[in-house]
Amino acid sequence: MSSDKYEVVMGLEIHVELSTESKLFCSCSAKFGAEPNENVCPACCGMPGFPAVVNKRAVELGIAAGLVTNCEIAKVMTFDKKNYFYPDLPTGHQITQFFAPVCTNGYVELDSGKHITIKQIHIEEDAGKLVHEPRTRKTLVDFNRASVPLIEIVSNPDFRFADEVNEYLEKLRLLLSFAGISDCKMQEGSMRCDINISVREVGADKLGTRTELKNINSLKAIGRAIEYEAQRHIDTLETGSEKLVQETRGWDDDTGVSYSMREKEEAADYRYFPNPEILPVYIDDAWIEAVRNSLPEPAHEKFERMTARLGLPEYDSKIISGSQNLSRIFDGALECFDKAKDVSNWILGELLAVAKDSDIADDDISIDTAKFAAVIRLSHEGKINRTVGKKVLAEVLINDVDPEAYIEENSLGMVSDTGLLESAIRDVLSENEKSVAEYKAGSQKVFSFLVGQVMKKTAGKADPKSVNELLRKMLD
Amino acid sequence: MGLSVVLESSIMQKGLPATAGSKMLENFIAPVDATVVTRLEAAGVKISGRVDTSEFGAAGLFEDAAGGTATQGDGSLVFFAKTAQENRPLVLLCNDYTGGVSRAAVDAGLYYIQPSYGTVSRYGLIPSVGSMDQIGIVCENPEDGFEILEIISGYDAKDGVMLPNSSKTYEPQEVSSSFEIDIADMKSDYSGVYKQVMQILCSAELSNNISRYDGIKFGYRAKEYKDLNELYTKSRTEAFGEDVKLAAVTGAMVLYGDNYERYYNKAMCIRRLIKESLEFGEYDVIVSKCPILSRLCGLPSLSVPGGRVYTADALREDVLKAVSKSVINGNTSLTDDKELGGKIKAIRNQKSGE
Numbered sequence: 069m070s071s072d073k074y075e076v077v078m079g080l081e082i083h084v085e086l087s088t089e090s091k092l093f094c095s096c097s098a099k100f101g102a103e104p105n106e107n108v109c110p111a112c113c114g115m116p117g118f119p120a121v122v123n124k125r126a127v128e129l130g131i132a133a134g135l136v137t138n139c140e141i142a143k144v145m146t147f148d149k150k151n152y153f154y155p156d157l158p159t160g161h162q163i164t165q166f167f168a169p170v171c172t173n174g175y176v177e178l179d180s181g182k183h184i185t186i187k188q189i190h191i192e193e194d195a196g197k198l199v200h201e202p203r204t205r206k207t208l209v210d211f212n213r214a215s216v217p218l219i220e221i222v223s224n225p226d227f228r229f230a231d232e233v234n235e236y237l238e239k240l241r242l243l244l245s246f247a248g249i250s251d252c253k254m255q256e257g258s259m260r261c262d263i264n265i266s267v268r269e270v271g272a273d274k275l276g277t278r279t280e281l282k283n284i285n286s287l288k289a290i291g292r293a294i295e296y297e298a299q300r301h302i303d304t305l306e307t308g309s310e311k312l313v314q315e316t317r318g319w320d321d322d323t324g325v326s327y328s329m330r331e332k333e334e335a336a337d338y339r340y341f342p343n344p345e346i347l348p349v350y351i352d353d354a355w356i357e358a359v360r361n362s363l364p365e366p367a368h369e370k371f372e373r374m375t376a377r378l379g380l381p382e383y384d385s386k387i388i389s390g391s392q393n394l395s396r397i398f399d400g401a402l403e404c405f406d407k408a409k410d411v412s413n414w415i416l417g418e419l420l421a422v423a424k425d426s427d428i429a430d431d432d433i434s435i436d437t438a439k440f441a442a443v444i445r446l447s448h449e450g451k452i453n454r455t456v457g458k459k460v461l462a463e464v465l466i467n468d469v470d471p472e473a474y475i476e477e478n479s480l481g482m483v484s485d486t487g488l489l490e491s492a493i494r495d496v497l498s499e500n501e502k503s504v505a506e507y508k509a510g511s512q513k514v515f516s517f518l519v520g521q522v523m524k525k526t527a528g529k530a531d532p533k534s535v536n537e538l539l540r541k542m543l544d
Numbered sequence: 545m546g547l548s549v550v551l552e553s554s555i556m557q558k559g560l561p562a563t564a565g566s567k568m569l570e571n572f573i574a575p576v577d578a579t580v581v582t583r584l585e586a587a588g589v590k591i592s593g594r595v596d597t598s599e600f601g602a603a604g605l606f607e608d609a610a611g612g613t614a615t616q617g618d619g620s621l622v623f624f625a626k627t628a629q630e631n632r633p634l635v636l637l638c639n640d641y642t643g644g645v646s647r648a649a650v651d652a653g654l655y656y657i658q659p660s661y662g663t664v665s666r667y668g669l670i671p672s673v674g675s676m677d678q679i680g681i682v683c684e685n686p687e688d689g690f691e692i693l694e695i696i697s698g699y700d701a702k703d704g705v706m707l708p709n710s711s712k713t714y715e716p717q718e719v720s721s722s723f724e725i726d727i728a729d730m731k732s733d734y735s736g737v738y739k740q741v742m743q744i745l746c747s748a749e750l751s752n753n754i755s756r757y758d759g760i761k762f763g764y765r766a767k768e769y770k771d772l773n774e775l776y777t778k779s780r781t782e783a784f785g786e787d788v789k790l791a792a793v794t795g796a797m798v799l800y801g802d803n804y805e806r807y808y809n810k811a812m813c814i815r816r817l818i819k820e821s822l823e824f825g826e827y828d829v830i831v832s833k834c835p836i837l838s839r840l841c842g843l844p845s846l847s848v849p850g851g852r853v854y855t856a857d858a859l860r861e862d863v864l865k866a867v868s869k870s871v872i873n874g875n876t877s878l879t880d881d882k883e884l885g886g887k888i889k890a891i892r893n894q895k896s897g898e
Contacts, residue, residue, distance in 0.1 A: 110575045114756045116564070116670040117556055117578070119703040149752055151799070153776055160755025209760065339799035341748060341808060344675030346704055 074305075075270045076298045078233060078263055079225035081280075082240065083218050084250040085194065085258040086129045092193045092217040093120035093163065100256050104199070104210040112215040114158025120346050122147070126217035127170065127349055129249045130191045131359045133219050134171030136243040136366065137186055141356050145170045145191075147346040151339040155207070156196040158214050164192035166340045168348070170219075176239050184236050185224045194218050213257075219249075225264065225275065230294040234287060237261065242367045246392050254286055263294065267301040276301065277312040281326060284319050293319040297326050370395055378408040384416055393431045400437025405445045414444045414461075418454075422462045439464045442471045455528050456480045480529060489522070489530060489538050496521045497542065507543060515539070547688055548590035550625045552597045552638035555679065556668040557581050564670040565597035568757045568764045568783040578668025579703070580637060580679055580696040587695045593628030595621055597638065600672045600754065602787040604644030605746055606794075622648045622682060635692050636682040641673045641746065643835030646847040649682045653849045655868065657681040657689045658835070660858045661842030662707040664693075665700035673749040674705075676839045686846070686868035693861065707859070734818045738836040741818075744798050744811040745840075751795025754788065815840050828863045829854040 091098050094111040111118035127145075134141050148166040169190035175183040196214035200207050221240070227233050241252040241259065252259040266278035279301075284293050297317070304312050317326040365373070367389050374385035388394045394415060401411045419440070423433045443464060447457040452475060460480065463469045475481055496518060497504055503514040522535050551557065554564040556574030563569040577585075584591060598604070598621065622645065625636040634654065638645050646656035658680045671677050679696065683689030699706050734741075759765035759779030766778035784792065798807035819841045822830065830837070831854050838845035838855045845855040846864040848871050856863040 114761055115575065116569075116753070116756060117562070117574075117576070117666075117668045119666055119671075119705065121702065121704045151752060151755060151796075153755065153758060155758070155760045155772065158756065158761060160758055161752055337801050339752075339796060339804075341752070341799050341804070342812075344673075344749060345671070 073269060074267050074298075074302050075272075076228060076265065076267055076294070076301075077225045077275055078227035078265045078294065080221075080223045080227065080233065080236065081262040081264070082221045082223075082237070083194075083260040083262075084133075084221065084244060084252060086126050086191075086217040086219060087248055087250050088123055088125045088129065088217055090123060090125075091215040092123050092126050092191070093215055094118070096215070098216045100258065102212050104208070104212065106212060108211045108214070112158065113211045114160075114214075120147075120163065120343075122346060122349065123217060126191060127351075128355075128359050129217075130170040130189065130219055131351065131356060132247050132363060133189050133221070133244060133249050134174060135356075135360055135363065136247050136249070137171075137174040137176055137189070137221070137240070139171035139174030139186060139189060141351055142168055142170055142172070143352075144168060144348050144350055146348045147191075147343045148340050149343045154195070155209055156198050156214070158196065158211060162193060162195065163343060163346070164220075165190035167342055170351075176236055176243070178232060178235050178239070182226075182232070184226045184232070187222045187224050189219050189221050192218050192220060225266075230291045233263070233290055233294060237287060237290070242390065246365075246367050246395075247363050248392075257285075261290065263290070263297075265294065265297050265301070267298055267305065276305075277314055279312070279314065279326075280316045281319055282316060282329065285321070289319065289321045292321070292324060293326065296324060300326065367395075374408075374412075380408055380412050384412045388412060388415060391430055393433060397433065397435060397437055397440065401441040401444065404438050404441035405448075407444075407448065410444050410448055411441070414440070414447075418458045418461050419465075422458060422465055425462070426466060428465075433465070435465050436468060439468070439471055446471060446475070450531065451475070451481060453528070453530075453532060486534070486538065489526070489534055490542070492522055492525045492530070493535070493539055493542055496525060504543065515543075518543075546632075547635060547692065548592040548629070548632055549584060549635040549637055549692060550593045550595055550628045551581070551591060552621065552636065553594050554597055554601065554639055554670040554672075555580060555637060556670070557591065557594070560594065562670060563596065564601075564672075565599040566757075566783065566785070566788070568754075568780075569670070570764065572763060574668070576668055579665035579700045581668065583696050583698075584692075589692070589695065592632070593625075595624040595628055595636070597621055598644070599785045599788050600670070600750060601639055601641055601644075602672065602746075602750060602791050604642045604647075605743060605750075605787060606790055607644075621645060622652050622654065625682065626652070633684040633688055634682065635684075635688050637679050637692075637696070638682065639669055639672065639677055640680050640835075641676040641678070641839055642742070643839060645682065646680070646835045646853070647851075650847050650849050650851050655683050655686045655689060655849070656835075656847040657683065657686065657693060657861075657864065658838050658843075658845045658847075659693060659697060659861060660707070660844045662705050663697045663859070663861075665696075665703045665706060667700060667702035671753050673746045674753065675745065675749060676842075678839075678842075686865070686872070690861070690865050690868070734814060734821065735832070735834060735837075737814060738818075738834060738840065741811045741814050741840060742836055743794070744807050745815065747791040747794035748798050748808050749795070750788070751792040751799075754784070754792060757783070822857075824857045828860070829856050829867060831855075 088098050090096060091112055094109050096109050096112055097107045131141055145165060146168040147163050150162045150164050150166065153160055169188045171189035174186035177183055194213050194216040196209055196211040198207050198209055244250045245252045250258055261284050263281040264278050265281060266276040268276040279297065281293055281297055284290050301312060304310060316329045318329045319326050371385050371389040374380045374389055375382055388398050398411060398415060402408060405411065420430065443457055443461050446452050447454060452460065460471050460474055463474055464471055500518065500521065503518060506514045518539060519535055522539065523530055553562060556562045556576055556578045558574055558577045560574055562572055562574040626634050640646055649656040659678060661678050664679045666677055669677060669679060681689040681692055699708055757763045759775050764779055764783035766775060766782055769775040769778050797803060822841060831852055833851050833853060835845060835847055835853050843855050843858055844861045844864055845853050846868055847853045854864060854867045
């Protein structure tokens, strides 16, 4: 693909599972990770007699997806039927949007200023999952995912480089996860990416024969898959030994090779037709505005606010604004304690460290932000030192304790009582006569050792500033 | 209430077989009560039996094409319903999207009431043709039929195409017993193509709706098969009857590739033209001998012994109730067939026309 002679042209079809509580046409839970066939009812496993009733929340999230990607929102959208037989598709047809999708004509802007244009976004139902059991040579069907609402975001063939694909996916992930439209977890399958790829000579108008790459499960794999597939196209064109066929190809990330799944022969026909069992959905301006007003601040605006208005460093702002969860914690804590720099330091320092110690991923940190703010305030006011603060924070995170009560009960409050400290220092000095002598001989290094000993004696509760002052006074 | 009703086997009663007349569903036990069943039971109406339909109600859809042999199922449906009812007046609920049951009913001296589309919930009705599926009523006595209709109709959140304002009472404001035929030319007459439009739309939708029966999850599965494709084809070949197979193949054909524009979409366009051509204006009903018009347009209709079909505007079941009274009272202008000759005419209720 590094050839100067050829240009790679790519378009993306991205499936994203919507963060709704229930499925698209029934009230079953849409959550990931249940036991097989736990979240099913007669309707979503294809039994007859259960008319589809559209999940309004799914439509709203579809509208929201269009708003964050600068799309036009349809005044009327319809659902249509796509016919094909497969055991994971319980009704023998998928309900999707073919004739009048919810959003059209949008774009996502890359850092370079280039627009990746979006042809359309449509809402559709997911299929179930087949589980092959090699031992019994049986195939089992799990319908938990059947009828979970998805959106498919179809871009135009605007991509020329793998970097653009990665940047677009990352931007889309941020936009969608921030707006609460989807959690966009590629490894759980809630974000799936198909790449249409073709190669043509630089300057040519016509697109080359395209293949569709499926089964790409991580951002890392995408670059490799694109590079491999583009090179395969170029090699085929160069050698002329065989013809490129329009087909769907899978990506095997272990071997780093794409393989033919099925040829998209002319005959492939899904017999789409308008679903007569679901009335058209009318979307008026008031509804669109209501959805727009419910959207949280987008990541790039949050970044702007953190750097320009709150004066935080770009590095800190980028990490916090880049995670929906950390942003939420930041905003929540800031409401209770308005020193932005302290809050951001505590998130990036103590909170992430404490979470990591307990094997909690950044996105899964769940903490009472008022209590978190209280820990920061207590530390800021000098009631506890940072070491104790971190310990209290861990308790708040894991056991949801009340920080003030916890400090009281475990007498963790900072010791700055001069009498108590002086007696502790006297003990330390008498136990460490050698070090005292070294200090008197001019060694500054032993001073911090002595401070450490005092801290140890007070079980870490001493106010380090007072210890420093008193120790120096008593040594000199 | 002294009435009891018989249900077509496509209407679910929890725990009882619901076969829709198909071998495909011979072991299918209904997981729920249909909304109509819940409402009948709440009103104290006894359900006295279940009768088999023609398979998925498809008998009669291709009667012209198949040489007129296929209506057997609908005729026997009415026969068996009468048997199930023993000595009580017959009220049968069924999904008569082809009009075949209503024809068999009037041949047997019975009435048939087709409610406005979207006024009777289809929750728990095994679907055939979603754009026309509607539970209707065969009755010996139209008064009983309208009484049952009041019980089963009305909004249900479990059916996405229900009219939110669907009325529950069909008492006419003023009942006139003196309807008179006013021979008025319809602006355009599409009656010559009703049957073709029906066949195209019904087969497309039926072929889609029965694609859920694949032998995988429930229903009939072939005993032996080599692979997935054979599991599908053998199960479906062995379990579906001729009418349904014909609909499945025709439906796939009219939706396939360019045929979508040539057949399916064209039929949809004609269906819209037919709807738009029906301006009731000062007229209350359109009278014809064709039940298809009301199915295509989602309008309420009343079929009476002798074969006439009175079609009213949407939600005007009250007009039909008045017509039924007039017919029973022997208004000859409504029952005399000489003027009709199979073409569509409109009649005007003299009182409401004042």
